[in-house]
Amino acid sequence: MDARTELLGLLRENARYTISDLARLTDLPEATIEATIADLEDEGVLRGYQAVVDWGQYDSEPVRANVELNVTLDHETGYDDIATRLAKFDEIRALRLVSGDYDFELEVEADSMSAVSRFISEQVAPVPEVTQTVTHYVMESYKENGVVFDDGHDDDRLSVTP
Amino acid sequence: MTSDRLANRVQGVPPSGIRRFFELAEEMDDVISLGVGEPDFTAPSRARAAAIESLELGRTSYTANRGMRRLRAEIADYVQKWELSYDPDDELLITTGASEGLDLAFRALVDPGDVVAVVQPSYVSYAPGVQFAGGEVLEVQTRPEDDFALTPAVLAASGADRADLLVCCYPNNPTGATMTATEIEAVVEFIKEHDIFVLSDEIYAELTYDGSHTSFASFDGMADRTVVLNGFSKAYAMTGLRLGYAMGPADVIGAMNRIHQYTMLSAPTTPQYAAIEAITECDDAVERMRTQYNRRRNFVLSRFEEMGMDCFEATGAFYAFPKAPIEDDTAFAENLLEAERVAMVPGSVFGEGGAGHLRVSYATGLDDLRVAMDRLESYLS
Numbered sequence: 001m002d003a004r005t006e007l008l009g010l011l012r013e014n015a016r017y018t019i020s021d022l023a024r025l026t027d028l029p030e031a032t033i034e035a036t037i038a039d040l041e042d043e044g045v046l047r048g049y050q051a052v053v054d055w056g057q058y059d060s061e062p063v064r065a066n067v068e069l070n071v072t073l074d075h076e077t078g079y080d081d082i083a084t085r086l087a088k089f090d091e092i093r094a095l096r097l098v099s100g101d102y103d104f105e106l107e108v109e110a111d112s113m114s115a116v117s118r119f120i121s122e123q124v125a126p127v128p129e130v131t132q133t134v135t136h137y138v139m140e141s142y143k144e145n146g147v148v149f150d151d152g153h154d155d156d157r158l159s160v161t162p
Numbered sequence: 163m164t165s166d167r168l169a170n171r172v173q174g175v176p177p178s179g180i181r182r183f184f185e186l187a188e189e190m191d192d193v194i195s196l197g198v199g200e201p202d203f204t205a206p207s208r209a210r211a212a213a214i215e216s217l218e219l220g221r222t223s224y225t226a227n228r229g230m231r232r233l234r235a236e237i238a239d240y241v242q243k244w245e246l247s248y249d250p251d252d253e254l255l256i257t258t259g260a261s262e263g264l265d266l267a268f269r270a271l272v273d274p275g276d277v278v279a280v281v282q283p284s285y286v287s288y289a290p291g292v293q294f295a296g297g298e299v300l301e302v303q304t305r306p307e308d309d310f311a312l313t314p315a316v317l318a319a320s321g322a323d324r325a326d327l328l329v330c331c332y333p334n335n336p337t338g339a340t341m342t343a344t345e346i347e348a349v350v351e352f353i354k355e356h357d358i359f360v361l362s363d364e365i366y367a368e369l370t371y372d373g374s375h376t377s378f379a380s381f382d383g384m385a386d387r388t389v390v391l392n393g394f395s396k397a398y399a400m401t402g403l404r405l406g407y408a409m410g411p412a413d414v415i416g417a418m419n420r421i422h423q424y425t426m427l428s429a430p431t432t433p434q435y436a437a438i439e440a441i442t443e444c445d446d447a448v449e450r451m452r453t454q455y456n457r458r459r460n461f462v463l464s465r466f467e468e469m470g471m472d473c474f475e476a477t478g479a480f481y482a483f484p485k486a487p488i489e490d491d492t493a494f495a496e497n498l499l500e501a502e503r504v505a506m507v508p509g510s511v512f513g514e515g516g517a518g519h520l521r522v523s524y525a526t527g528l529d530d531l532r533v534a535m536d537r538l539e540s541y542l543s
């Protein structure tokens with residue numbers, strides 16, 4: 001595996017690995033790690049570093065919904081144009097064009113269920129190209145960004161074995 | 163303590179030193195154990211599903227004594243990547259873990275009084291296995307200055323020229339040492355010159371990090387004087403499923419099978435289905451585990467170097483074998499466990515040649531490894 005791919009893998013696993021840790025894990029010099037990460041950031045490959053939060057363990061919890069969106073296109077407006085418009089809303093945490101029964105898939109987050117509904121009906125649905133929205137509220141999250149939300153203690157091996 | 167009821171052969175074998183250390187560690191809370199000799203991963207999901215499916219289809223009878231024909235054929239194909247060529251019908255035997263393969267090989271090859279050279283430091287089962295078969299153990303201690311590779315010089319100095327059988331294991335437990343083709347070639351000359359049969363435990367073959375694995379049996383004239391042991395425990399994280407295999411010349415495999423057919427009948431059926439799936443469809447899972455182990459290996463070796471722990475570059479299995487900072491490895495391991503709640507196995511458990519060293523298993527998640535290294539560092543300073 002080349003250094004760039006390896007570093008992307010490691011940072012996706014844990015964005016808080018220090019430069020020293022990354023150097024230890026890959027057996028590469030720290031300077032190489034720093035330069036490679038800087039390149040990946042400059043090229044827009046590495047777009048950010050975020051926490052994985054299990055809201056179920058916290059005192060309060062935002063309301064999240066996955067929204068399916070259908071749109072119509074004309075020769076003036078393409079998917080990218082619609083996406084650019086939608087991406088500006090802070091409530092939309094993720095926006096993807098997908099294959100299948102609908103066009104866009106949105107992750108929407110707000111303080112309450114009514115805030116999410118209001119956002120969809122007042123901000124998203126009125127967009128001229130949008131023909132249909134289907135909202136799925138998230139009830140429970142079991143895994144996010146590759147991290148399983150369990151108690152993490154399922155190692156049943158004996159502590160010392162030959 | 164001796165007893166009339168028990169066979170002398172058994173009484174002559176002391177309980178494993180690892181047991182005592184296990185009991186110490188078990189008594190304490192919050193221990194991070196770097197003492198585990200098995201993967202921290204689970205078997206690939208496809209292999210698990212194949213096992214479950216076989217049960218649902220009601221495949222719960224014995225298999226052929228030698229194991230399912232399909233599995234033997236797949237193994238014969240698979241080991242060709244190590245330049246090994248075996249006839250799945252009479253040169254290959256499916257066993258209940260490599261552990262059974264070891265026992266069968268000793269019983270098939272060793273007569274009372276035969277001299278069996280056991281390369282050490284080594285996995286704890288070899289010497290007792292030889293003793294249970296009535297053989298005489300000749301210890302061959304590999305040296306730190308050779309990075310624990312076996313050399314003709316060490317063999318000669320130990321008197322291994324008079325051995326009937328040589329037991330070796332590369333990639334090695336407990337040292338993590340591997341041997342290059344050139345290093346093995348030198349040893350092969352000694353083996354042929356003194357007409358020694360070889361039992362090569364290659365269960366960690368998939369876990370090599372610096373070049374690919376070289377099998378002892380792949381050298382000219384060696385296939386006919388070597389039994390190679392391997393299994394699914396380490397590469398596929400299937401320790402609890404208890405499945406291994408032995409490969410060698412037809413007469414020896416036949417003799418092993420004669421014992422096996424009376425004492426075991428056949429290896430367990432369910433894991434044989436899992437193994438077919440593992441060996442044919444799970445290369446990507448093995449690769450992912452190997453990548454993780456290699457990162458951890460790099461991490462642990464770097465941390466050792468930074469804190470001044472003397473450690474050679476272990477290139478196989480999932481062990482590092484640093485020198486203990488004080489001569490008495492057992493005292494060091496016990497004190498470290500007591501003071502910092504980190505378990506490392508004293509090297510002397512694996513034979514005299516392991517004295518003064520510690521076996522550090524990196525079959526442990528990175529978060530735990532990091533805390534363990536921090537604790538070790540603070541203990542040292």
Ligand SMILES: Cc1ncc(COP(=O)(O)O)c(C=O)c1O
Pocket residue numbers: 162199258259260261262285331334335363365392393394395401404405406
């Ligand atoms: C070197 C070596 N050989 C054999 C075994 C036993 O393997 P199995 O689970 O296939 O019986 C082990 C297990 O720790 C080992 O480390």
